[in-house]
Amino acid sequence: MRSTVPLAALAATAMVLVLSGCGGASSDELSYEDSPLNEYLAAAWGSDLSPEEQQKKFDEQQVKVEELISECMSEEGFEYVPNTSSGGVMTSDGGEWEPDKREWVEKYGYGYVNSPFAEQQDEGPTDQEYVDPNADYVSSLSESEQTAFYEVLYGPPQEESEMSEDGSYEYNWETAGCQGWAQHELEGDDLWQAEEFAELRANMEELWTTSQDAPELADLNAEWASCMADKGEPGFEKQMDAGQSIIDDQNALYDAAYGDGSEQVDLDSPDFVDPSESPEMKELGEREIALALVDLECREKTSFTKKSMEIQFALEEKFIAANKADLDAFKAAAEQSK
Numbered sequence: 001m002r003s004t005v006p007l008a009a010l011a012a013t014a015m016v017l018v019l020s021g022c023g024g025a026s027s028d029e030l031s032y033e034d035s036p037l038n039e040y041l042a043a044a045w046g047s048d049l050s051p052e053e054q055q056k057k058f059d060e061q062q063v064k065v066e067e068l069i070s071e072c073m074s075e076e077g078f079e080y081v082p083n084t085s086s087g088g089v090m091t092s093d094g095g096e097w098e099p100d101k102r103e104w105v106e107k108y109g110y111g112y113v114n115s116p117f118a119e120q121q122d123e124g125p126t127d128q129e130y131v132d133p134n135a136d137y138v139s140s141l142s143e144s145e146q147t148a149f150y151e152v153l154y155g156p157p158q159e160e161s162e163m164s165e166d167g168s169y170e171y172n173w174e175t176a177g178c179q180g181w182a183q184h185e186l187e188g189d190d191l192w193q194a195e196e197f198a199e200l201r202a203n204m205e206e207l208w209t210t211s212q213d214a215p216e217l218a219d220l221n222a223e224w225a226s227c228m229a230d231k232g233e234p235g236f237e238k239q240m241d242a243g244q245s246i247i248d249d250q251n252a253l254y255d256a257a258y259g260d261g262s263e264q265v266d267l268d269s270p271d272f273v274d275p276s277e278s279p280e281m282k283e284l285g286e287r288e289i290a291l292a293l294v295d296l297e298c299r300e301k302t303s304f305t306k307k308s309m310e311i312q313f314a315l316e317e318k319f320i321a322a323n324k325a326d327l328d329a330f331k332a333a334a335e336q337s338k
Helices: 007-019 038-045 051-075 102-108 116-123 135-139 143-154 177-187 195-211 215-230 239-258 279-302 304-337
Strands: none
Touching: 038 304, 051 143, 051 177, 102 116, 102 279, 143 177, 195 304, 215 239, 215 279, 215 304, 239 279, 279 304
């Protein structure tokens, strides 16, 4: 399933979350909502709304986008029934992300191998099964017509030359078919990518990079690393390195099974083992929980979450003082575009 959100917007939203408190971690005293930058950036991505308001806004926009897609597809000679059912929309409801709670860590670790969201997907919808309203029509088309249908709907497949070294690409609504056109028609240009905010974007990227090397954070990471070593988990320099080690090992298992993409993998072969169901992945899941529990103990001992937020928020205050005019302009533009 293709994402209906421009990658640039997702990247910007991720940056907000990272800058605002370690990806959703919270403490008794502080949470990511307390981020000084949140006041300026929240309006652009709707995080100033309640979850219910965000979902209502998303649902309403989805209906309008689907109607525009139908108009566009019709002009290109294809039938398209707007997909306005809730089954066709991805929401943020479901598995909780609570890496600072022991009960959660005991079950999911970091939530990478043992994902609470995957668990929810396995359960499936409780009331009704999603049905693609265009499935019958697409299946009635020839193979070449189906290819044309999806290219008109989503745009042509991305060429390797268009991708960056990390495998990502810069989203361009003009090459994203009727779906890209419909989103742009409804939402306009991505405000965060506007040329007038290029300097603000660059300064914020620099803030993220330099904040990782802040002396105060280095001292806190050293204290955490010493605790980890004392508890039998040496070799980590930064708190984020522990979770990253699980991601790296997980990626290695998938790479071993699927390769680098240069050769076709026969998934129906009796010799092929789905890496997600392999004994090695099960073992890694157990390792994830064990490591995350030690990490949690050391974060609690060093008050890591609270102190790291305090450090980050102090850096944000300095950033705001130096970039207030641009931030005010961005906030005003975001509120104006609503």
